[in-house]
Amino acid sequence: MASAPFDHIVTILMENQGLCDVYVGCGGSAAYMSQFANQNVLVMTWGTTSHPSEGNYISLIGGDNFGHTNDGYCCWGINAPNIVDRMESAGLTWKAFAEDASGSGTCSFNPPRGADHFAFLTFADMNTPARCANLLTTTSSSDTEFLNSLNSATPANFIWLTPNDCNNMHDCGIAAGDSYLSKLVPQILSSKEFTTTKATLLIVFDEGYTGCSNTGGTGECVYASFSGPVAKKGLQLSPPGASHYSYLSTIEAAWGLASLTSNDAGAPNLLSAFGAICTTNCPLATSFAFLPANPSVNSLVTFTAVTTGGILPYTVSWNFGDGGSGTGPIVTHTYTSAQSFTITETAKDSSTPTQTAISSQSVTIFAMPQLSTTFQASSSSPQVGQAVTFTESATGGTSPYAYTLTFGDGGTGTGDPVTYAYSSPGSYTATVTVTDSASPQASVSASMTLNVQALIPPTLTVPGNQTVTAGTWINVTVTASSVNIGGTIILSATGLPAGASFDPTTGLLSWKPSTSQTGSYAIIFTASDSSYPSTPTSKPMEIQVNQAAPGGSNGGNGGSGGGSNGSCALCGIFPKISTSIGIFVVGGLLGLVSALAVLTIRTRASLERTRRRLGN
Structure with a gap:
């Protein structure tokens, strides 16, 4: 793997948004993801392979959808090789995470959407204890288990993350998913995997519903961005015919793996997203990004440094341009005036003599933005009695904020987060109202619709x-x-x-x-x-x-002449006869015996008289 353009890859699968729904550069609305793509690599022609979701996920790891043209296929039904087979044959390691799944590490693994967004459950040869041990859950609120894997002593070469249906934009929209990634991605890029290996991060969507030119698959293209220490910076790629199969062809080309099908064999790879790799005596280099892209007065700005080359470990220091300073690869700072500042980041390594790399950028601080809020629910279609967690967040205005919720069925709540269970099926509109601490106070509301499902009797x-x-x-x-x-x-x-x-x-x-x-x-x-x-x-x-039939093994209490155990010595010799016939036969036999007895007595008397006459 020394000459490979990357030796580790982390993949995050998002949901149901086209490239130009997300990327601001062509009309989208995801501010963080757009800035992130501009700083790293954005593929402009990455096409999907089918509708709805599940076929795309299967194509990403199997090279074909194998006729799966709908959701709901689970489990272990496809008898075909997949990328896990190729990686394990090459001695490479892997893990696949799904947020809020049950049965972690077992073959009873069950993400919230089953196999719809987690194709590892659809291949027959994945159904073994050894492979199921790599199917892992992670908590959606923090992704602690996922991040711990990236910070382990030996991170896996291939790590997959399926977020839940709010974080991945399926249910809660673009703003919610953009916010989710803005918190998670900096933690990924500062992990041990991304600071000690040639790792790359790919953020990609399963499907979108807008067409674009020069793409492969269905003719629809989605946001796909590579980042990390080995990915190029500020690059847009438009390879003709790129698609989900290019995911496989890129990994196969980088790691010397055989193709799975003619689809990935014919798909263009994206190795041009990665620069020439320095393996020995690499010079120290550093750069940084900040969020939000348009920070405001009295709001936190997060700065994240990415340092490569030199000798680990690194030390990173910051000059925020307003007299403030900080240390560490990820820092935050609050500006108190609306103007432009020059931020300088300095990285030093542990070589002798020490190498130093410096990166500078200008940031413009804007006046206080208007109050706004986001509103999320753990499920948009819960069952009656199922606990739903509502999570709210606010920006702009003056903190702290107060949250008031109405659930559409007469119920109310306050705070963040709030858990609530509906008692009847139906469609309900839940609303959060956020009030800030300014004088006078400002308030803003956001709503969502929940379709509560009736319980089904067992x-x-x-x-x-x-x-x-x-x-x-x-x-x-x-x-x-x-x-x-x-x-x-x-x-x-x-x-x-x-x-x-x-x-x-x-x-x-x-x-x-x-x-x-x-x-x-x-x-x-x-x-x-x-x-x-x-x-x-x-x-x-x-x-x-x-009741048991008489004369059986129940003690013979139904008969008149058996032994102590009710057995019949002659029953096996003579056939069974009815009671009336039996009485007639027994009576006849008794009469015959009596007649023979009388005849015998008379015969003996006659013989006695004859003997006396002869004697005289």
Whole structure:
């Protein structure tokens, strides 16, 4: 990897905005992302491959959408190689993060949108414990787990981040996503991965809905920007026919990996985004960026330095041009007057003798801007009873700010953040009103619509009615499932007869009715889930208990002449006959025996008389 243009890549996937929806240079509205792209590399012809989202994500790591022309494909269904196969074969490491996912590090990994925005779940050969261990969650409010990975002793060569549907602009709009990246990107660029390796950061969108010329794929182009110590500065690229497949062709060309399909094999790579790489005795170089792009009086300005070459570690110092100073790669400063200032950043390395690099820029401080606010919700389509976290922020005016919320159903709240749960399904408009501390006070409001979904009762499956003989076991199992958020199933049974048992964990009913329990029994099974409010489902099952047939193994109390255990010695010899015929046969046999006895007595008497006559 010594000669590779980059040896680490971090990729952040954003959602549903075209290039010129985002980039100010062609009519967009994302101030931070536009400034960031102008300072680094912006690809002007990066095309998408399909609609809606999931096919684009699959194309990015698989080289094709494999017929996935809709969302909702999950999981492990594609039997084809992907970029993970190529990287692991080359001894390269990887991790894939999704904000607010469950099942981190397991094959039960479940991002909030399933596989729609996380294609690693769609490939069959990803379904192994070793690979699932690299499918990781990160907390959307801070991305601590993701940033910890970048600052680990050995950061992975390939790191992927899928933000949640607010941070990625899917639900909460361009301003929310721009704000999210303005906080996260400086932390990425100052991480160990970006200060000790040849790392690059790619921010790209899955799809947009505006066409552009000279692009590949569907003819729509999206914002795609490379940055980091090895990316060029202030460069715009327009390679003909670039697309999501260029993501693969760029990685494959940089790392000497084989193509996956003819799509990535034929896509132009973007290695021209990266400069010539110095590997030994590299001179110290430094530059910096500041945010916001148009800072105002009495507001914080964040300065971020990017230093390369020389010998680590670096020391960075700042002169803010108004008498203020600071140290460290990321610093903040507040200006108290509206005018232009020259900021000077000085970086020094640890070589002997020490190398020094200096970078200067001018910043114009504007008068106090008007009060404005952004308003976000953790879900725009929650279920009834699901907790929704509303997050507000304000800029301009005079801090501190007061936040008042109405949720559209009569509920209210104050502060930031605020958690609320709707009790009924429907469409609601939530509104935040922000008031500043100026005199006189200024206020501004922002609204959003939430579509609250009704809870769905659990599905309960109960066997049909049962018939059992007294003295024998009956075992039946009921099952249930729930699609509700937090829908852990709870099973119960009422009307259980004496001696019966029901296991609510397995759903198994077991009972051996006694001979005194003949009759009909109705048992009611109920399935409820742990969502609030609960939506139980109940179903009945009837058990008919019949008496055992007489003469069987129940002690022979149905017969008249058996032994102590009710057995019949001749039953195997003579065929069974009805009771009336049996009585007739027995009576006939008794008559025959009596007749033979009388005949025998008479014969003996006749012989005795004959003997006496002969004797005389």
